[in-house]
Amino acid sequence: MSAEKVTGTPATAEDNTRLGQRVDRRRALQILIGGIAAGTQAATACSPVSAMTDEEREVKQLAWREYIKGNYRFMTEAERAETIARLERVAELKRGVDVTIQSTGAQPGVEFGYAFNISKCKGFRSCVEACINENNLDRNAATQYIRIFEMDDGVVDLDEADASFQHEAPAEGHFYMGTQCFQCADPPCVKVCPVGATWQEPDGITVVDYDWCIGCRYCMAACPYWARRFNWSEPEVPVAEVNTNQHYLGNRARKAGVVEKCTFCIHRTRQGRLPACAEACPTGARVFGNLLDPNSEIRWVLANKKVFRLKEDLKTEPRFWYFTD
Amino acid sequence: MHLKPFALSALHSATTGGRRYHMYMGTLTLIMLIGAYAYSLQLRYGLAVTGMNDHVSWGLYISNFTFLVGLAAAAMMLVLPAYVLKDVDFSRAVLMAEAVAVAALVMCLSFVVVDIGNPIAAWHLIPGIGYLNWPRSLLAWDILVLNGYLAINLAIPFYILYSRFSGRQPDKRKYIPWMYIAVMWAVSIHLVTAFLLAGLPARPFWNTALLGPRFLASAFTAGPAFVILLLSLIRKETKYEISDGAFSKLALITTAAAQVNLVMLISELFYKFYSPTHHGINARYLFFGIEGHNALVPWIWSAIAVNAIATIALMIHPIRRNPRWLVIASAALFIGIWVEKGIGLVVPGFIPSPLGEIVEYTPSLVEIAVTAGVWALGLFVLTILVRVALPIELGESRSPYIDGATSAPLVRPRSTRGLTRDVRPVRTR
């Protein structure tokens, strides 16, 4: 399963046999670990000091099951449903929020692309704010997927740009350029992951299985666009602000010690909506759509505007273009 | 079977010693405990307690890891002259070099473990129940080669020592082939680790063909330098005989490698600075600082100065042949390379970021404590291995189930010519 291009759903016959073996081995592991867990539970149940409530016990049990589950990519539909049910229950028990987690797969005939109009962007950063809310980004560490760079007119050089400008935008003599994960067609971040915790879906979105990531951060070193973020501590989102419309591979709860990234709002775009950043942009600088649909706006931009991409020499083939009016 | 007495005698060798020995081991234990406490903080609060951030996402841990891979590799490469060229002077250095390799590997693996953010998920790396992204991920390669190397370097000395302990002469046919494999393997662990970094076009600072060779050159410098230090200590503190010839050859290897290392550094500097391009921006940060950001500048220049001075000193024959100066120069080289490879290689790869942002990195106290703890663990392991090996090699420790017979040393010293101090022959019982 290692050499070939890794895709979202295992398709070939060989894959399916391997999948079967994998599931068998995991079954064995589950029975073994389940036995240990049951033993520990029996021990705590007998001890007089154990003051565990039913809820605490359930959380512990769910945590065990979650711990021994497999990589999302190799799960059967039933396993996916099980883990989603568990995660929804954990959110309810631990935080009192009623979330819905989808597992919507890539739709056939869809490949997402993004274009960014440099002449329209005014550096308001409404997109950044929308992204934070939409994707349940860690408020504590102020995680942001989108960077808006302020550049001097006439100089397209990121080294000279400033992404942490504090003054009001737009500033005289400057223009603005946003970056985020470019969903490369040949993503270096995917290649390097030692455990296959990150991969490219058939619709072009590079995703991370937060429960499978071991947190080595090799993918962060490999991404030429600095698009990946790490959870240095437990991420925090105020209960009232949690976006309950979630996707397993997208904006669901993350944990400390794992990597995350922009997914083109997988929970929205796979249902035919725009990403939150594109929807929030007041100037219409952001164009999003299906590259395989000849009538889409993105195709129109690519056909009629002078477009360019960043770091073409690296051959990562970003699905993210810049253009001017 | 002599396994039980072997274990008991090993335990005995490791735990008996003078007051100084116990104080030394006690200090190491204390540092390890402090490190363990710091690591427990990291487990509880996440890697946020380190100085790393989204910009500099690898710091002290991975820096030390890359340096120590070099040490592990170089130590074993010394075996080549000893066994392949049948060089007698070297033979006594070999078991010690393997002990260094094992200790360095223990440190490497510990540094990887303390660096990962989600260590309880480490089982995901096990092929079969987990998923190892091999052969695509260089990190998967690294995990395989490092563990394989550790296994070989544990197995060979164990076989030799255990045979001796049981009063048998170790069978050359059984371990020499593995020695050859181990030597090749040593090169591979170092190259793979270099490729791990060099294979990332996102990081132009590492993305150079010279990275692998530079790694090897610096490993060939720091490794023998460390073995010189270790052997000097053993020679001073124990009855174990190490010929002057071994020292002079180690010193030659160290000197030659240090020269090559400097030459490569100069090529690198020329390439990065003669016609500066975007690809040199990280080097500019490292060597000269950018717009007032210059945290690494003093480090790299002192490292280069120390390396250059020590290299030149070693090129002067009287200095190199003087045991005291040799030790000083070796220590200087070891530290110089540690700074150059540790701080000067991994961290500047991240500054500025691929999008040109400059965020500097300073390790936190927790990070420093964990690092110190891992080093203490490595020295602890090294000390125990040496303490166990020496009495067996000296013939002092033998299985009680054999009758008085001791075996010959691995390769008998040809002569003790040129020894200035009193010569103590290998003791037989």
Ligand code: SF4
């Ligand atoms: S931009 Fe970075 S994170 Fe996104 S797909 Fe490309 S390499 Fe991966």
Ligand code: SF4
């Ligand atoms: S940090 Fe996670 S996703 Fe990234 S390479 Fe490591 S295991 Fe893979």
